[in-house]
Every structure is written in C-alpha cells, then in structure tokens.
Amino acid sequence: MAAGIKPSGKTDLSCVVSAQPCAWAFAGTRSTTAAACVTRNREVYAGGQAVRALVVNAGNANAATGQQGARDNADIADAMSGVMNVRPHEVLTASTGIIGHLLPMDKVLSGLEHLPDELNADVPPFAAAIMTTDTRPKTATATLSSGAQIIGTAKGSGMIHPDMATMFAFAFSDAAVDQDALRAAFPAIVSRTFNAVTVDGDTSTNDMAVVLANGAAGETDLHEFLTALEGVMRDLARQIAADGEGATKLLTVKVSGASTEAEALTAARTCCVSPLLKSAVHGNDPNWGRVIMAVGRSGAAVDIEAMTVSVQGVPVFAGKPLTYDADAVSAAMKAEEVTFELGLGVGSASGEAWGCDLSAEYVVINAEYTT
Template sequence: MSEPASSPLTLPKGFQTAALAAGIKPSGKSDLSAVVSDTDCVWAFAGTRSTTAAACVTRNREVYAAGGPVRALVVNAGNANAATGKRGERDNADIADALGSVLNVDMDGVLTASTGIIGHPLPMDRVLSGVEHLPEDLGTDAAAFATAIMTTDLRPKTASANLPGGARIVGVAKGSGMIHPDMATMFAFVFTDAAVDGPGLRAAFSAVVARTFNAVTVDGDTSTNDMAIVLANGQAAEVALTDFLPALETVMRDLARQIARDGEGATRLLTVRVSGALTEAEALTAARTCCVSPLLKSAVHGNDPNWGRVIMAVGRSGAAVNIEGMTVAVQGNPVFAGKPLPYDDAAVSQSMKAEEVIFEIDLGVGGASGEAWGCDLSAEYVSINADYTT
C-alpha cells in the first residue's frame, strides 16, 4: 500500500521537520520523525493519567515540571516503548540525548513520543542511526510529519489557524485505536510562531484538552502513551491569550474530530451534544459515555435509531438527569421527551446514513453543555485488533 496522499501544510515560522524509515514498522513506511524549532519554545503538555504510562510520557512530564524551554520533539511510530522496564527508560532518554547531540541542544530541550505495540524493546541500533540522519533532510511540510507518526490511522491529521499579526497555529495528530484519553490525548502536537504568555498557556491548557481531546473516544481503552503538546517559538508576532486560546481550541477540536472519524474500523463520525446538565464536566461525561457505548456505536453502524441506548448510556454515566424533563433527538428528529415520541423509523434511519450522526440530549436539570465525538463500531474493528501482534 502506498502512503496516503495529503496536501502540504507549511509549519509556522522557525519550525522544521524531517521523517525517515528507520525500520521500526515492518511495512518499511516512514516511522521516525522530528520537529525542530531554531529558537526556544514556551510550551504546554498533558500526558496520560494511566498508572502504566510509557517512558516518553513520564520523562516529558518531568521535563515539563522543570519549567525550562524546549527546542525539539522526536517521535517514533510502530513501537510504544511501554512496559519495557528500565531498559525502556534508558532507551527513551538515549533518543532525546542523541537528537540533542546532533542538533547541539541540551537533551532537556528535546521531548520524545513513541506509539505502537506495547511490551517490545525498541530496535535501538536502527533508531539511533535514524536519529543521526534526521537533521540531514529538514523541511517545512507538516503533512510529512503527520504521515510518519501514523500507526493504524488511515489518514494523516492536520489542522491550522491564522492569528493576528501573521502568526499561525499548525496542529498534527494521530489516533486510531486505544483511544479514550484520560486528561491527555492520543498524540496531538501543535506548533505556533505566536509569542504567547507561557505561564498563562500552561494554566489554560488542561481546560482546552478537556473540551477537545478528552472528549474523543474510539474504544474506551486509554493508551499508555497519550500526550498533547503545544510549542510556541514566538518568531512571528505577539498574540494575547484571549486571541490565542480560542484559535488553539479550534485547531485541537478539528484534530479531535478527525481522530474520532478515523477510529479503527470507523465508517462515520458520531457526535453527541449534551445540554441541560448540572456542570460542564457532567455534560462531557454523559456525552462521552454515549460515544463509548458499544451498543450505541453498533446501532449507529446499522443506521438504527435505537435511542433507548442513549437513555441507557446517560443512565450509566452518573450525570444527574431528570428523565421526565429529558429530551433526545437523532439527526434533528425528536424521539424522546420524558416519554417516547412517535417518529418515522424508516426516515430517521435513512437520515443516519450520513458522514456524521448527531445525537442531541437535554438532561433537564441545569444549564451546562458539552460535546463529545466517537465513531461507529464495525466488524472491521474486531478484525483489525484480533490479530495485531501475531
């Protein structure tokens, strides 16, 4: 199979990228890549809360806590370097050290990310040899980077936004399976040449993650390697956080929806909008519980307007609900308002044969709202995952 085509997307000012096939993926596709800024970046980070987090997440979290600037990010796809013991921790640090050496940057200025199978040591000879050659072929196309970080993704995922003063935001993500981020994400890397307030960005980042990447689910399985990073090198223009954060959220939301749509085996995007909740957190929980329900996902796959599964999923989410005041609509068709409403089964089923299937739910107890994204569950998901290692 050839790699998927993607339109070129120029990185913000001062950022460059390189990718090559180091021989980690058995397919021989590109699997090792880096993004480098030629000046220091302020940054923000969110990593998985999994108690079995991979070495890359643990180390990036430590670097983040230290508070210094960073210059580069190196990513390998095809091997998660998770559950690989002390050797995995050393390998991860060695990769940061190696890229730091060739770039002449301190290793604390280099972040790492690994994705792929869990529990296999990295082929370090090939990885380190690849890292040495990375800086030989630096370019500015974010799409090449987006392609190199893919595993079972079918499409590279990029999004961008323009900011006041000519600054830009470019985001890149990967997703597919084991997608149910917990206060972090799959991989989402966002680059900007805006000069922004670093402490303010750090403080605001987790709320933006909660409404975007943490509102995505493919299968309810939280990866050991999830992370979201934004790097700002300040080379273009100063941008106030009040302008920057909405643009950042738009880019992250766009990437989050792309991840859901490209979930393993997915044939369509599932969007669940919850209103009338007591709090935004409860709205997001109810919406995401609907998106992760295999019964609702199967119904979406079969164009089956089985809204009873929405009632079930909301009920198990724990969000406060007043069922007598609760309403549910499928693709704009009201189907429940405290009791079942009459509707045309065939017509609603037909309306579900769309690229995006939208459920709107009002919990009838408050004024908060939230939105989550998932995908349908197909037999293809099972066949992709029943034989991943062997």
C-alpha cells in the same frame, strides 16, 4: 524518515525543531502504566524550562519495557540534542506502536544521525510519519490577526478513550505567548477536545498532547490564541474520532441542560463509548433507548421527565416516547456524521463528545495487530 522501526518499511522517525526556545504546555495519559516518553516529558515539564525539539518514533511504544526502556528513551533525547545542537532537557520524546517490545536502538540512533539530511520536501510530512493504524494524516491550521500561525497534527485510531490527562496531538506556533498563562489554560482545552474523544474505551499508555510556541511572529492576543488553539484541537479531535479503527461514520453527541460542564461531558462521552449505541449507529438504527441507558449509567444528574433526545435533528423523546418516522430517521443516519442531541433538564451547562460506529472491521484490525 524510514529508520526501520516499522516492519512495513514506512516512515517511522520524525522530528520538529525550533530555532529558538518555545513556551509549551503538556498533557499526558493518566494510565498507571504510562510509557517512558510520558514519564520523562512530565519530568521535563515540571522543570518549567523552555524546549526546542520533539522527536517521535512510530511502530514501537517503548511501554512496559522496564528500566532499559527508560534508558533508551533518555538516549534518544541525548542523541537528538547532539544531532540538532540543542540541550537534552530541551528535547521532548514520543513513542507509539506495539507495547512490550524494546526499541531497536541501533536503528533509532542510526536514523537520528541521518535525520537532518532527510529534512526536505521529497519525504512524507511529519503528520504521516507519526501514524500507526491511522488511515490518513490529520492536520488543522489557524492564522491569527497578528499573522502568527498555529499548525496542529495528530495521530490516533484505536486504543482511544478520554483520559489524557494511541493518541498524539501536537500544535506548533510562532506566536509569542506567556508560558504560565498557556499552561493554566491548557488542561481545560484538552478536556473539551481530546478528552472528549472515545473510540473503544481503552486508554493508551502513550497518550500526550503538546503545544509549542516559539514567539518568532511576535506578541499575540492571548485570548485570540487560546480560542484558535482550541479550534485547531477540536478539529483534530473530530478527525481522530472519524478515523477510528473500522469506523464508517463519525458519532457526535451534544448534551445541554446539564448541572455542570463536567457532567455534560461525562454524559456525552459515555454515550460515545457505549458498544450498544455504537453498534446501533453502524446499523442505522435509531434506538434512542440506548442513549437513555448510557446517560443513566454515566452518573450525570438528569430529570427523566424533562429529558429530551433528538437523532439527526428529529425529536424522539421528551419525557416520554414521541411519534416519529423511524424509517426516515434510519435513512438520515446513513450519513458520514450521526448526531444525537440530549437535554438533561437539570441545568444550563453543555458539552460535546465524539466517537465512531462499531464495525466488524474493528475486530479484524485488532485481532491481527501483532501478527
């Protein structure tokens, strides 16, 4: 619903409620200035109990708001518990928007009181209500052999860099899964998906990824569930990268021949966040030297004499510069997705990361964000 948190009058308050308790897993930003919602969710997570509800406000991050911000966040959970007949510790909170402003709690609490009446098909979906500078909602789904479903949604366009532990990612499922097994697997899934996205090198105070599964559809094969969950989150991660503020194309970097998966991901992420490479992608310039630079500063092990680089499938470097048609490669880069494939020549591990080009529009959006 539109509670009046956003000056634009767009939808800014939303919730998801389960009829029964959910097994769940959580990852939050590693920022040392994390927002109140992240801090509280971590405390709830440490308690190990099931949850039943998630409430999200957009337009205000409630970050750097001191003890008052923490109290306001707790009050949201308490109010949600009363409205939806759940216990406070069964409620997760999430806030996104401008940093350093107290929440308009009169509007938030009034909105929560009316939220149950707004739960109908005539209002914009949850995926739209959680957006800030996003240009479009982001959703992905999967259906398992048991009939259970996974429905994922995310928001994020700027202030995005891999450090999940302004990105939200939520996945909801009616599959029955063991909470301990889910929590054990979740960090690696986040690492390969949302932590492989970078738009501008800035990690938000409010980043979080959450998966909730309430078991209503009955038992599901754990491996199948986790594979499907990673697929949904990978889809959402790519959508976030493609919708980066001012983006005109998706940047994909695939790394092979690394000594470890962690180093492959590090090399790929470093390429995706490089302003020089992002600018070259925007200008359709196959300047592969910027890839060499980015890999070198990433810290990943590399054998330069065995290293390979391809742009849009065209080999441009193999231990030495290769002859290629620069005009043809430049033309191929005028696509919605530009892919660099790198071989580091030191092992068998691989990894992939996603980003976007760097346009003048990014500066415009962020120069005028608060005004």
